[in-house]
Amino acid sequence: MKEDPSSQPARARPVTLATIAGHAQVHISTVSRALSDDPVGIGSDTVKRVRELAAALGYRRDVGAAGLRTGSSRLIGVLVPRLTDLVLASIYESIDAAASAAGYGTVVANTLDDPEHRRARLDAMLSRRIDGVIIGDSHSGDTAAHELRSRGVPYVLVMRTLEGHLSVTTDDYRGGRLAAQHLLALGHRRVGVIAGDQLASTGRERTLGFRREFESAGYSLPEPYVVASAFSTPSGLTAGAELMTLPEPPTAIFAVHDLLALGAMGAIRDAGKRVGADVALIGYNDLDLAGTLPVPLTSVRSDLAAMGTQSVEALLRTMRGEPTRSVLLPPELVVRATTPPLRA
Amino acid sequence: MKEDPSSQPARARPVTLATIAGHAQVHISTVSRALSDDPVGIGSDTVKRVRELAAALGYRRDVGAAGLRTGSSRLIGVLVPRLTDLVLASIYESIDAAASAAGYGTVVANTLDDPEHRRARLDAMLSRRIDGVIIGDSHSGDTAAHELRSRGVPYVLVMRTLEGHLSVTTDDYRGGRLAAQHLLALGHRRVGVIAGDQLASTGRERTLGFRREFESAGYSLPEPYVVASAFSTPSGLTAGAELMTLPEPPTAIFAVHDLLALGAMGAIRDAGKRVGADVALIGYNDLDLAGTLPVPLTSVRSDLAAMGTQSVEALLRTMRGEPTRSVLLPPELVVRATTPPLRA
């Protein structure tokens, strides 16, 4: 290990409009206009000269200072429960890409589903005068959306819905029905659901859709067979264990999140059964690890990238004051090895 | 689905120092001082009055404007290959938490290991006048660190090292040796390595440590048994398949990333073998899904949270101009079901 050269050169004084103006022998405002997207009222040769000078000097517009003047920080805030949740990480990735393409930066905050922490992070965002917020962690009984509305800060919900607020989500109710239809078609009659957080619309809707479809086919889904949980692998393990220790354990399990399904796999194995052959399993979101698991996982696919992109588009429209409607993306069932045909 | 009330109230004009000054009948500078951390030179009753007023009016300091004046944006940039890599997401989470606790915000950028894209994102960060950068995606032959140094922007590497630059990482060489020692002790003599990206110090060091330990015990690790890869589950699958189709497939595999191990599990199964019983498997990083997998995965644990936290501390020290040294965190082997004792 070499010695670390911790002594770094003093930070160079950044080159500003004034620097360029000095070199070009024009007024600073002329430089500003020449560098703007469409330089109106400035001679084309001046524009060329200024731009070359800017490039040569390594000029970089101070967007903070510009924001002070224009009132727009060109920054959008993103609230997520946890970035270590692959689903949210994927959505955030596409949000960031879309925002970046539109000339906006993003700041993301883990709220950990903790109201106090969330407040603090949202406060920090507002202190940076963000232009809009994408809320990915909305909870029933959540106040952030209302507060933003009353403050007049544009926002849009993603991933999870909330009655009366603009949102971009997948049709979770329909996704739940797809899972139920598949299991019913395979002949399963006694099934379990790992339902996720019931305060989140995702957990609620997916479970509800599944239940409705199942019951409307004439079968019942008793309470002990539906167990709430967090959205992590460990809680999938405990919830799965709970299901497998029922007097009559289910022959199939619907987990409303792939990570829950991953945990359930462990629980099924711990119960001495084989995933797929003995107990069918369906996950949700179709993370790219789902297809490469030891036993490839059947999952309800939702287009996370589209959700991210469209939420940015919706937010930008709202920021421009254009009317915008919520969007519901269609889910799709991807059948793999964890839901084989029932043996006779 | 209700109609979306997309019409939001006009954004309220934010309350500034001037607003408070008006109400308090003092000068704006007095308000600024009264609101600062230690209000020196201002009467204690004035301080109290101003602070109450600020709270009542819902004042929020504009950190962008403050940054313009002070020259510090109180923002640190974080460069990662991908946030959907759980390892990086975990590190970023702790970076963000630590930075936030120190009064700094963070902006993160996916660089996708693409130089051009990376340039653009780094440029955007510099345009926001970030106070420092944490580089999580350094590659051999990478120029960003050099550029930052020459620009005088404080930075620190995390996760991956680069000769001659300050970094906070785990001892990957040692981690590789731990894995080799474990497999040797179990009696494995013909082993394979899924080596990750050889341009990243993580992939390189872990593989090197493993090889050294293995060879110094008197056994060989021929080239076909070491296959490079990306750091994802799918590439773990293909690399694993490559190993399993060798004329004499290995009896154990060391994957330098848990997600690679996850993919390898699928490959082992596709080859008609059982993970653990037929082919031993060791992962790296000990993600929390490792322990809850159908067959719990033996893995080399590295303390990701500590890496994040300490990288922030190192960066803050560098920003204050204090001398700082690279840190090497010790890895730890966590033995689980994928490396059972060899049957006689």
Place this chain on the structure above:
DNA sequence: GTCCTTTGCACAAACGTTTGCGGTGGGGTG
């Protein structure tokens, strides 16, 4: 009572932009 020190505050400049407005020059039209 005078002088000096301290306390408490106001003034103003500066950070880097953007932008409405005004002014100068040149070219075209009548």
Place this chain on the structure above:
DNA sequence: CACCCCACCGCAAACGTTTGTGCAAAGGAC
């Protein structure tokens, strides 16, 4: 040749802070 118009550019204010300096009043020592 006089006029007007337009292209091009400079001037200055403003965004919300922070901070060095100056100034007045209050308090103490003699």
